[in-house]
Amino acid sequence: MQNIFVTGGxxxxxxxxxxxxxxxxxxxxxxxFDKLTYAGRLENLQDVAAVYADRYTFVQGDICxxxxxxxxxxxxxxxxxxxxxxxxHVDRSILEPxxxxxxxxxxxxxxxxAARKLGNLRYxxxxxxxxxxxxxxxxxxxxGDKLHPRSPYxxxxxSADHFVHAYHITYGLPITISRGANNIGPYxxxxxxxxxxxxxxxxxxxxxxYGDGKQMRDYQYVVDHCEGIDLILHKGExxxxxxxxxxxxxxxLEMVEIxxxxxxxxxxxxxxxxxxxxxxxxxxxxxxxxxxxxxxPSHTPEEAIRATVRWYVDNRWWWEPIRxxxxxxxxxxxxxxxxxxx
Ligand code: NAD
Ligand code: TYD
Numbered sequence: 001m002q003n004i005f006v007t008g009g010x011x012x013x014x015x016x017x018x019x020x021x022x023x024x025x026x027x028x029x030x031x032x033f034d035k036l037t038y039a040g041r042l043e044n045l046q047d048v049a050a051v052y053a054d055r056y057t058f059v060q061g062d063i064c065x066x067x068x069x070x071x072x073x074x075x076x077x078x079x080x081x082x083x084x085x086x087x088x089h090v091d092r093s094i095l096e097p098x099x100x101x102x103x104x105x106x107x108x109x110x111x112x113x114a115a116r117k118l119g120n121l122r123y124x125x126x127x128x129x130x131x132x133x134x135x136x137x138x139x140x141x142x143x144g145d146k147l148h149p150r151s152p153y154x155x156x157x158x159s160a161d162h163f164v165h166a167y168h169i170t171y172g173l174p175i176t177i178s179r180g181a182n183n184i185g186p187y188x189x190x191x192x193x194x195x196x197x198x199x200x201x202x203x204x205x206x207x208x209x210y211g212d213g214k215q216m217r218d219y220q221y222v223v224d225h226c227e228g229i230d231l232i233l234h235k236g237e238x239x240x241x242x243x244x245x246x247x248x249x250x251x252x253l254e255m256v257e258i259x260x261x262x263x264x265x266x267x268x269x270x271x272x273x274x275x276x277x278x279x280x281x282x283x284x285x286x287x288x289x290x291x292x293x294x295x296x297p298s299h300t301p302e303e304a305i306r307a308t309v310r311w312y313v314d315n316r317w318w319w320e321p322i323r324x325x326x327x328x329x330x331x332x333x334x335x336x337x338x339x340x341x342x
């Protein structure tokens with residue numbers, strides 16, 4: 001393993017992973033392949049480009065473009081693909097599912113075909129706990145469970161997982177899949193709940209909590225997730241799926257209270273609004289399989305929330321330009337006419 005093709009490396013988790021990969025493996029070369037959608041940003045990697053100029057290459061391209069994917073893989077003698085590239089926001093998938101099917105399903109298929117044709121390359125797929133769907137009571141999703149996706153986003157990610165598995169069974173492609181819980185931390189586009197709420201609160205804007213706010217999530221620190229991905233890439237069993245999360249859950253309201261306390265902002269900023277269509281009430285995964293590989297998270301969800309809040313407080317240069325761009329039209333579309341609950 002030496003020349004790693006990281007798709008979606010200019011996005012939130014991808015850029016954190018690229019940093020970790022280059023720091024941890026001094027003999028690796030990293031080729032980031034990214035379309036630079038609204039969520040992909042070169043400034044996420046500007047320090048990487050400066051520090052690791054000799055081992056890091058950026059290529060702007062679409063994972064649905066087979067010709068370009070194959071040419072780039074050949075040109076850089078790639079032996080390993082890690083696929084982060086995706087459309088990732090549930091609310092956008094409700095408004096416009098089209099791009100989700102294209103990138104998350106067809107794009108994954110395109111990468112799998114390239115991996116198969118160009119010498120059965122090592123392939124790792126970044127997936128999500130959302131493919132399991134809403135989890136009842138105190139149950140936890142295990143890797144072998146049936147998938148029950150319920151949003152256009154999770155349906156496209158689940159479909160990708162099935163393709164990855166099928167390429168392993170049918171063609172013997174050496175694959176692994178990781179299913180991550182909700183990530184938070186540096187460089188997350190402020191459409192996702194934690195950075196949205198921190199940046200709203202810093203601007204003294206209300207925090208739109210969907211429905212009763214009692215939905216449960218496992219908020220994990222992005223760097224912990226990246227450590228898990230790296231372990232699976234190197235030590236995971238080929239053909240296997242691994243859940244990656246803290247295994248600890250909290251309600252969205254609990255998350256908001258920690259966030260506001262860390263900022264020193266009042267609870268009166270909370271505003272309950274009309275719920276998301278088809279909203280999954282609870283995700284919760286069993287993470288014993290990756291822990292048996294020797295991984296454990298370094299942050300509890302509460303520590304992850306507090307560290308994330310501090311990063312946004314310290315890095316206005318990063319998010320202020322985003323919030324004044326395309327984001328404004330998006331915000332108006334999702335929240336402009338949303339009913340406020342009593
Ligand atoms: P993100 O939206 O921040 O970044 C996605 C990146 O993919 C961007 O850089 C974008 O430009 C790129 N991209 C989109 N379409 C592309 C295409 N057609 N070709 C090439 N590049 C393209 O997403 P993220 O939160 O960093 O998520 C990364 C991966 O992790 C996704 O596969 C997502 O499903 C998965 N995941 C995310 C979370 C989370 O909480 N954010 C949790 C579990 C799994
Ligand atoms: P999100 O960050 O979109 O991640 P996901 O839906 O993929 O888990 O949302 C996390 C939780 O926060 C989810 O239960 C929906 C909720 N949420 C709100 O209450 N208000 C918001 O404005 C957003 C974006 C999310």
